Amino acid sequence: MTNFIFILADDLGYADLGCYGGRKPVSPNLDRMAARGIRFTQGYSNSPVCSPTRFGLITGRYQYRLRGAAEEPMTGRFRGSTEIGLPPAHPTLPSLLRERGYRTALIGKWHLGYPPHFGPEKSGYEYHIGPLSGGVSYFSHVDRMGKHDLVRDGEPVNYDGHYLTDLLTDEAETYLRARAGDRQPFLLSLHYTAPHWPWETRAQGRSNPETDQDIRHLDGGSVHVYGEMIKALDEGCGRVLKALDDLGLAEDTVVIFTSDNGGERFSDTWPLVGGKMDLTEGGIRVPYIVQWGDRIAPGSVSAQQCMTMDWTATMLDIAGVPAHPDYPFDGVSMLPVLREPAHEFPRELFWRMNYRSQRALRDGPWKYLAVEGNEYLFDLSVDERERANQARREPERLARMRSRCDDWDAVFGAIPADARSELVYTDKDMPSR
Known part of the structure; x- marks a missing residue:
């Protein structure tokens, strides 16, 4: 049976890695992973913010099907809520695999x-x-509310002073050694917090009490600090990949690496524009790198359009596990592409956000985008920076794609008016994008 490791970075920009055109030497291990496997150039997150994408991943469905995933960022103010969260009765990637004899772990x-x-x-x-x-x-390991937030199996655990990226890597290595011993198939969800704020590097050696009071610290960080955080993330991924090789697990393990949304203030998204919170390409286009022993031709590149929830369908397809009949997947399996990287198939991808009244549709090379009542139409095959609005030149295509968005919106109903993502900065804090 096949094992799965899903590595999720947090707020990583599309071009932060060398294999995606990054301008800083911060990702040798992930670049090597791409050279051993396949890299997707037209991959997207389910949302331009963290929590909704994670709902899409764990369920394999559009997050808009669940009230708790509407848009909220799951801050501490939702502690004790009976509504804002993933219903335990909902089938998930780990629960479906566990029913088939898989060991399952979330580290991160x-x-x-x-x-x-x-x-x-x-x-x-x-x-x-x-x-x-x-x-x-x-x-x-304190959260935005100043509360300690590191748990093991539901109970608080204290690793004060241990750099979180390294702590998660240590745990992943320990988990892999245990799995090599019992030879049961496993799913390891390795969900790093890097390079999400706060802007702290391993070299600091400790947190700053002032920044712990406001861990977003809008006046902190730099491109250099951000690069060091990615380096630590990359080193962690390298250690996990090496452990697979050393333990003899690499040939039978699918490893998928991506980010939960586009990059934040210090990230590189070239040639894309926008970032986290935006439905422009910089907010939703993310890296996807997949390694699977010798089953994927080394150095493969695919332009197949894909989305976070597709990888849930893919892993379960590989494992031979169907969706629950009452909860069919919205995601589509990428297994045919992994087997034959030149294989591509058409599909539509949709997004929406209460924030700035945004919605978008990607269909082939074309993208429909609406922001605060303004409509745009871009041919991304020649205009990835979304600067040449074709809405006036292509009125029929615009109307057609708008209508498809309307139809899709109607399936899910309106986003509740009180579902709002919280900005990590205000317009006056940051220059215009």
Whole structure:
């Protein structure tokens, strides 16, 4: 049977890695992973913000099907909520695999609702260590509300001073050694918090008490700090990949690497524009790198359009596990592309956000985008920067794609008016994009 490791970075920009055109030498291990496997150039996240994408991943469905995934960022103010979270009764990637004899673990960020009503152990993971909220200090592990947020199987655990990226890597290596011993198939969800704020590097050695009071610290960070955070993430991925080789697990393990959304303030998204919170390409286009022993031709590149929830369908397809009949997948399996990288097939991808009244549709090379009542039509095959609005030149195509968005919106109903993502900065804090 096939094992799965899904590595999820947090707020990583499309071009932050060398294999995606990055301008800094920060990702030798992930670049090597791409050289051993396949890299997708037209891959997207389910959302331009963290939590909704994670709902899409764990369910294999558009997040808009669940109230808890409408748009909220799952901050500490939702502790105790009975509504804002992943319902334990909903089938998930780990629960479906676990029913087929898989061992399942989430090492890293959860961000899908708080105990006692929600949690990793209630949704298919037999083991978890990591934070429950969005962003936490890398050293003291406190969240935005100033609460300690690092748990193991639902109970607080203290690793004060241990750099979180390294702690998660250590845990992943330990988990892999245990799995090599029992030879049961496994799913390891390795969800790093890097390079999400706070802007803290391993070299600091400890957190700053001032930044722990406001871990977003808008006046902190730099391109250099951000690069060092990616280096630590890349080193962690390298250690995990080496462990697979050393333990003899690499040939039978599918490893998928991506980000939960586009990059934030210091990230590189060239040639794309926008970033986290935006439905422009910089907010939703993300790296996808897949390694699977010798089953994927080394150095492959695919322009197949894909989305976070597709990888849930893909992993379950490889494992021979169908979707629950009452919860069919919206995601589409990428297994045919992994087998034959030149294979491509048409599909539509949709997004929407209450924030700035955004919605978007990608269909082939064309993208329909609406922001605050303004409509845009871009041919991304020649205009990835979304600067040449074709709406006036292509009125019929615009009307057609708008109508498709309307039809799709009607399936899910309106986003609740009180579902709002919280900006990590305000317009006056940051220059125009």
